[in-house]
Amino acid sequence: xxxxxxxxxxxxxxxxxxxxxxxxxxxxxxxxxxxxxxxxxxxxxxxxxxxxxxxxxxxxxxxxxxxxxxxxxx
Numbered sequence: 917x918x919x920x921x922x923x924x925x926x927x928x929x930x931x932x933x934x935x936x937x938x939x940x941x942x943x944x945x946x947x948x949x950x951x952x953x954x955x956x957x958x959x960x961x962x963x964x965x966x967x968x969x970x971x972x973x974x975x976x977x978x979x980x981x982x983x984x985x986x987x988x989x990x
Contacts, residue, residue: 917952921945 921942928938 917945917949 924938924941924945928941933941
């Protein structure tokens with residue numbers, strides 16, 4: 917919204933917008949920014965899932981994968 921406010925400041929003179937209307941628009945933007953900041957809820961960080969060292973040692977060769985999916989092929 918701050919970018920929008922800056923754009924309005926730059927474009928208002930080109931569009932012959934009166935100082936009162938420009939000020940009113942900027943105040944409305946500032947009010948909305950304040951409202952958003954008041955209602956802002958921080959996003960929690962994702963939980964960390966501990967990994968065990970045994971999972972890193974596991975190996976999935978062709979034989980292990982065949983045994984895993986044998987029952988699905990029937």
